[in-house]
Amino acid sequence: MSTNKASNLKQDRRQWLKTSAAVLGASLLPGQAMSSEVAEPNTAPSVPKAKLGETQSATRFFTRAEYALIEELSETMIPADSHSGGAKAAKVADYIEQVLHASVDDNQRSNWRQGLHLVDLMSQHHNGKLFVDSSFEERIAVLTVLSDNGHMTELPEIRFFRDLKNLTIQGYYTSKIGIHDELEYKGNRILVEFVGCDDPVPGSK
Amino acid sequence: MADSGIDLNKTYDAIVVGSGAAGGMAAHVLTTHGLKVLMLEAGKKLPIEQELRSMEWPYDNPHRGKLPPDHHALTFNEYTIRKPPYGPGFEKSKHLHSYAGSNDYVKNIVVDERENPYTGTNYAWVRARCLGGKTNIWGRLSLRLSDYEFKAARRDGYGEDWPISYSDIAPYYDKVDLYLGISGVKENLPYLPDSIFQRPTKLSCSEVMLKQAVKKMGRVVTQYRAGVTTDGLKHNKYRSQCYGRGACDRHGGCDIHAAFDSPTGLIYPAMDTGNLTLRTNAVVREVTVDQNTGKASGVHFIDAQTLKDYHVRARVVVIAASTLESARLLLLSKSRLYPNGLANSSGHVGHNFSEHVLGCHIVGLVKDLVGKPSTLDDGRPGGFYLPRFQNLSEKHPKFIRGYGFEGGGGQGMYPGYATDLKGFGSSFKEEVRNNRGAYIDMGAFGEMLSRYENYVDLDPVIKDKWGIPVLRFHVEFGDNDRHMVEDMQASGQEMFEAAGFKIVDLRTKTLTPGWSIHEIGTVRMGHDPKTSVLNQFEQSHDVKNLFVVDGSAFVNAGCQNPTWTIMALCWRSCDYLADELGKGNL
Numbered sequence: 052m053s054t055n056k057a058s059n060l061k062q063d064r065r066q067w068l069k070t071s072a073a074v075l076g077a078s079l080l081p082g083q084a085m086s087s088e089v090a091e092p093n094t095a096p097s098v099p100k101a102k103l104g105e106t107q108s109a110t111r112f113f114t115r116a117e118y119a120l121i122e123e124l125s126e127t128m129i130p131a132d133s134h135s136g137g138a139k140a141a142k143v144a145d146y147i148e149q150v151l152h153a154s155v156d157d158n159q160r161s162n163w164r165q166g167l168h169l170v171d172l173m174s175q176h177h178n179g180k181l182f183v184d185s186s187f188e189e190r191i192a193v194l195t196v197l198s199d200n201g202h203m204t205e206l207p208e209i210r211f212f213r214d215l216k217n218l219t220i221q222g223y224y225t226s227k228i229g230i231h232d233e234l235e236y237k238g239n240r241i242l243v244e245f246v247g248c249d250d251p252v253p254g255s256k
Numbered sequence: 257m258a259d260s261g262i263d264l265n266k267t268y269d270a271i272v273v274g275s276g277a278a279g280g281m282a283a284h285v286l287t288t289h290g291l292k293v294l295m296l297e298a299g300k301k302l303p304i305e306q307e308l309r310s311m312e313w314p315y316d317n318p319h320r321g322k323l324p325p326d327h328h329a330l331t332f333n334e335y336t337i338r339k340p341p342y343g344p345g346f347e348k349s350k351h352l353h354s355y356a357g358s359n360d361y362v363k364n365i366v367v368d369e370r371e372n373p374y375t376g377t378n379y380a381w382v383r384a385r386c387l388g389g390k391t392n393i394w395g396r397l398s399l400r401l402s403d404y405e406f407k408a409a410r411r412d413g414y415g416e417d418w419p420i421s422y423s424d425i426a427p428y429y430d431k432v433d434l435y436l437g438i439s440g441v442k443e444n445l446p447y448l449p450d451s452i453f454q455r456p457t458k459l460s461c462s463e464v465m466l467k468q469a470v471k472k473m474g475r476v477v478t479q480y481r482a483g484v485t486t487d488g489l490k491h492n493k494y495r496s497q498c499y500g501r502g503a504c505d506r507h508g509g510c511d512i513h514a515a516f517d518s519p520t521g522l523i524y525p526a527m528d529t530g531n532l533t534l535r536t537n538a539v540v541r542e543v544t545v546d547q548n549t550g551k552a553s554g555v556h557f558i559d560a561q562t563l564k565d566y567h568v569r570a571r572v573v574v575i576a577a578s579t580l581e582s583a584r585l586l587l588l589s590k591s592r593l594y595p596n597g598l599a600n601s602s603g604h605v606g607h608n609f610s611e612h613v614l615g616c617h618i619v620g621l622v623k624d625l626v627g628k629p630s631t632l633d634d635g636r637p638g639g640f641y642l643p644r645f646q647n648l649s650e651k652h653p654k655f656i657r658g659y660g661f662e663g664g665g666g667q668g669m670y671p672g673y674a675t676d677l678k679g680f681g682s683s684f685k686e687e688v689r690n691n692r693g694a695y696i697d698m699g700a701f702g703e704m705l706s707r708y709e710n711y712v713d714l715d716p717v718i719k720d721k722w723g724i725p726v727l728r729f730h731v732e733f734g735d736n737d738r739h740m741v742e743d744m745q746a747s748g749q750e751m752f753e754a755a756g757f758k759i760v761d762l763r764t765k766t767l768t769p770g771w772s773i774h775e776i777g778t779v780r781m782g783h784d785p786k787t788s789v790l791n792q793f794e795q796s797h798d799v800k801n802l803f804v805v806d807g808s809a810f811v812n813a814g815c816q817n818p819t820w821t822i823m824a825l826c827w828r829s830c831d832y833l834a835d836e837l838g839k840g841n842l
Binding site for chain 2: 127128129132134137146150153154155156191194216217225227230233234235236237238240241242244247248251
């Protein structure tokens with residue numbers, strides 16, 4: 052496993068990508084992972100099978116471990132701050148679980164299974180531990196690699212990141228916390244008079 | 257309001273096919289004249305308030321307001337890379353809708369594409385088979401046409417003039433304004449006549465900035481002219497005044513009916529006269545003809561649920577099935593006397609199609625509004641309208657006719673822009689928050705030139721769920737449309753830059769034909785029976801007791817949204833119809 056520190060990884064992302072591509076093949080990840088493990092993520096040797104395959108019921112799409120990972124990923128995406136709660140408090144993972152469970156899009160479903168697995172492989176590769184066991188900085192470092200490579204759209208981990216971001220945004224900004232606490236939305240109520248703008252840039256008149 | 261019983265042994269004064277803006281208006285006017293009217297609607301009467309649930313919060317909806325997973329709404333990409341019929345390839349989705357059926361509140365209002373296929377060129381056809389049709393989910397922008405449109409051919413030499421002038425229809429625009437309610441601000445523009453407005457909405461900060469900037473260019477930004485009663489209507493007990501909940505855009509419709517819809521605005525009051533009989537689930541497949549007199553005698557319809565076939569008679573048949581469905585019905589109504597379809601001696605039925613070309617959508621970020629406190633900007637039925645400015649006094653060298661922009665600026669409930677912001681984490685979250693009221697966007701609606709070559713006919717093979725031949729499209733944008741689109745994009749950028757907005761997105765792809773849902777023509781009016789289907793009263797040149805009163809009667813599209821003109825024309829035609837019927841001329 053790499054001993055790169057998170058901060059180094061972030062700073063030296065391009066260099067890391069370059070070596071990744073050379074050493075690991077056309078992926079941000081180890082070549083072995085791409086060719087064999089990814090096809091059947093639940094049997095990936097780097098993560099114990101028992102953990103990922105645990106308690107998958109008919110009413111849920113994700114395993115407990117996957118769900119926990121989504122919670123941490125979504126919170127890293129939209130964290131709690133001094134202004135309002137984050138994705139965890141807004142139960143974004145529940146929303147994502149619901150969407151994926153009901154999805155009729157097999158590509159999306161497999162992309163998520165695969166993507167979650169790839170995130171943990173990346174985390175292992177860089178930080179020497181699972182994403183959920185990583186520090187705040189280590190988590191940011193992993194997502195930064197995924198986030199800044201929107202042009203590599205064919206890679207499954209990039210596709211996963213995009214969908215993760217989209218569903219996190221959807222789940223968060225349609226929640227009570229997202230609408231009322233974070234964006235302080237004032238509409239959807241009965242008004243006596245229409246509200247408008249008399250002076251667009253205060254002091255400009 | 258339940259369906260009142262249809263009497264198949266009776267000869268009604270008039271049958272009205274369709275219950276949207278045109279059908280509703282025909283029912284209103286004809287029943288007011290004391291005629292006994294039978295209205296046939298192909299779809300059912302939906303519990304519309306239960307569908308729209310205008311004030312439901314996303315978090316109180318099982319799908320956060322989005323479509324349930326077994327529904328799919330076609331996307332621009334799918335309309336582009338596939339060909340009609342669009343059903344095949346979406347087998348995993350139980351229900352397939354047009355792009356407009358894209359949320360949980362409108363999914364039952366638009367049709368299922370598989371039950372209602374069509375073929376031919378790429379086309380985004382939005383249909384709503386239910387009582388009220390598309391008026392349940394329309395965009396509400398209600399504009400008058402002017403002699404710049406009615407006499408467009410005289411001005412620039414292209415196409416045909418309408419058989420009416422603005423002065424013919426102006427009194428009927430007034431009647432529509434007063435009967436249904438419209439909100440807006442007078443601007444005194446000869447190319448966009450004012451209505452009799454109720455209380456206007458207000459512009460948001462970014463909209464005021466745009467207004468001030470384009471004023472220096474001699475252009476106008478005015479409040480969205482919304483077909484919404486902002487002061488209420490004393491004569492209508494089915495509709496409330498607008499309470500600025502802003503739900504019409506979020507969910508697609510208005511469950512207190514401040515926004516006009518045909519059922520509460522027109523049909524229920526018509527039923528209260530005791531002169532209207534409504535039959536839903538009645539899919540009309542043919543207008544029948546008395547082979548001795550050559551006149552329309554009634555219609556055949558199929559019960560949408562039992563598939564049983566019925567015939568019902570009337571002294572006059574009024575078709576208001578929506579532009580393309582009306583043309584389809586005439587083409588379906590072939591007989592020994594009318595082998596090319598009813599009212600089609602000219603061969604023009606299905607031809608001279610037009611709509612609005614949507615070739616530009618632009619999004620700007622207003623730097624001065626970044627990081628400001630939350631503002632209430634969407635508590636109103638619409639944002640702004642920027643009327644046409646090309647080819648008014650000067651001639652553009654590359655295209656004729658014009659385009660206008662509709663748009664809005666300010667904070668909404670959902671930050672749709674967030675997916676386009678880079679990054680993640682606390683800085684991302686902060687940027688989404690800071691930008692919540694700082695975006696403004698607008699999209700252009702331009703006149704697609706009416707051309708004989710753009711037409712629909714019947715597919716020789718494919719049939720719909722009820723065994724009725726479907727429409728085949730032969731519709732494409734032309735050179736004038738493309739040159740206009742280039743100008744839309746240039747002028748959109750020019751105006752946003754003049755206002756100091758940072759342009760963060762510019763869609764340069766023209767949306768699929770049909771996307772405007774402003775399709776018109778295919779049964780056009782005109783003085784000459786050789787090149788038109790209807791006279792100035794939307795009466796068939798060939799068949800005196802047949803009227804077609806929806807958007808299909810238009811000669812050109814202008815660049816204005818058509819609903820208000822459909823209703824004003826229909827009112828005028830139905831006054832004439834009642835008068836002629838009374839005189840024994842039909």
